[in-house]
Amino acid sequence: MQLQPKLGLGSYKTAWLLLHKLRRAMVDPDRRPLRGIIEIDETNVPFRRKDEPEGGGQGRSPIGKIFMIGAVEVEVGKYPARCRLQRIVNINRESLHAFIRDNTAVGSLLLTDGNTAYRRLKDRDHQAINLSAEDAPPAHKVLPWVHRLFANFKRWSYGTYHGVRDKHVDIYADEFVFRWNRRRHFQTNVDTILGLGQRIGRMQWLKSYFACVPP
Structure with a gap:
């Protein structure tokens, strides 16, 4: 809704498609893997559905939730x-190890x-911290940055979308990852997106994207 008047676009669908193109250009195909000391954890995010706008499901139930790492x-x-x-599809060894390898x-x-x-x-060193012990500190104290990542993503997605x-x-x-990783280089973000868009090339799935534009 913001892009449509700012860019003088004639329809909401055109603005929606352009925004998705921009998001596609926010992933560098040659980006370097994370290195050094890395905090890793999982979370779940309720997703919107027409019949249940606030999502659903409790605990690790997949009903109405998206598992993320x-x-x-x-x-x-x-x-x-x-x-x-x-x-991730499931919080199991196969899903977690695949994310770590990639x-x-x-x-x-x-x-x-x-x-x-x-x-x-x-091929990685691993330090597991037992958070189930009676005297264990809360998770957000032991793994502060990955929990801040989750909190910011949820607040951003609920507040903006x-x-x-x-x-x-x-x-x-x-x-969200693009914004986080370049939060101290705001002035170069547009140049980065344009450069990645040139490297990624043309999109071949325009019709499928138009077909799934929300009403």
């Missing part, structure tokens, strides 16, 4: 550097909670 590159004594945020560098030190699905990681739909959560996550 996040990672934050921690710089000791400084603010965190880069992050990754991605939807997004972290060999030799990194991974900090996680005591979830046993993180065990037996290959009033919740996200399951079908498009991946591109919203890509936009």
Whole structure:
């Protein structure tokens, strides 16, 4: 709705499609994996549905929820550097290890909670912290930056978009990661998007995107 008048576009569908094109250009196909000390955790996000606008499901029930995994590159004594945020199908070893292989560098030190699905990681050092003990500190104290990542994403998605739909959560996550990773380089963001758009090339799925434009 903001892009349409600012760019003088004639229809909402055109503005919606352009915004999705911009989000697609927010992922560098050659981006470097996270390295060093990395906090990793999972969360869930209620998604919007026509019949249940606020989502649903409790605990780890998949009903009305999107499972997501996040990672934050921690710089000791400084603010965190880069992050990754991605939807996962299940919180199991296969899903978690696949995310780690794709997004972290060999030799990194991974900090996680005591979830046993993180065990037996290959080519990475791993420090698991048991948060179930009686004297254990709260999770947001042990893994502060990845929990701040989740909190900011949820606040942003609820505040700006009033919740996200399951079908498009991946591109919203890509936009959030792009903003987070360049939060101190705001003036160069547009140049970065334009450069990535030139490298990625033309889109071949315009018709499918027009077909799924929300009413």
